[in-house]
Amino acid sequence: MPESPSSSAQAARERVANRLRVLRAEAGLTGSELAARCGWTHPKTSRIENARTPPSPDDIRRWCKACDAVNQAPDIIAQSLNAESQFVEWQRRVRAGLRHLQDSYVRLYESTELFRIYSPNLIPGLLQTEGYACALLSGIARLFDVPDDAKQAAAARVERSEIINKAGHRFVLVIEESALYHQLGDHDAMAAQLGYLLTAGALPAVSLGIIPSATPDRSLFPQELFHMYDDTLVSVELISARVTHTQPSEIALYTRAFETLRSMAVYGAGARALIVRAIDALR
Structure with a gap:
């Protein structure tokens, strides 16, 4: 762990x-x-x-x-x-605006070949629709009491996520099934987000795995949200800060954890069935 x-x-x-x-x-x-x-x-x-x-x-x-x-x-x-x-406080990062925060990741995204992301409660940013992202980022603005430029930030996040359609990058994403049920935005925004998962999960460069809530005898319990950029950087998101790891031993530990979590997920038809069930639950 x-x-x-x-x-x-x-x-x-x-x-x-x-x-x-x-x-x-x-x-x-x-x-x-x-x-x-x-x-x-x-x-x-x-x-x-x-x-x-x-x-x-x-x-x-x-x-x-x-x-x-x-x-x-x-x-x-x-x-x-x-x-x-290792600690980058979100309060300091968001002072210049949420749009600026989204833009600050562009260079890292462009230089990364293999993205590995684990998310226990949210749809990962790379797969977020504008409505879902706007609701999420607006809540963050309120939490940190900063100007709410969530609409512009959400548009920037979606634009940044176009990288999943560019050659030279691979994306392995693992989420907990519960992430499909945490509603952000109104009914239509959430339905659009879940519908987009069906499309994005089928992209050639994307591997989307979902760990079913009913998974028996889990070998690793849900962890904090983390992103792995190739084998050089792990970024862990806490409520107050982003923590980065660059030490080979720490990256190796997160790699083992990711592989364990990935092994519990379902893919393809199994993942689509879970998404469709979540869509049906909105009705």
């Missing part, structure tokens, strides 16, 4: 904190002595060593200088910045 994304990012912070703690111990300094050399209070040293406060690049430089390890500062700074970049 993949490590919780928030736990993974925290573990990266803790590795930085531990490295700084070891430097202090090897220098024979107490927490108070290091604080005095760095020009801050002892509680700050404790917060950094216990990974409660991420150190700034200047904090790390001072720490290394105090421990006579100036040569280690650049490497620890890089490690710390990488740990912090």
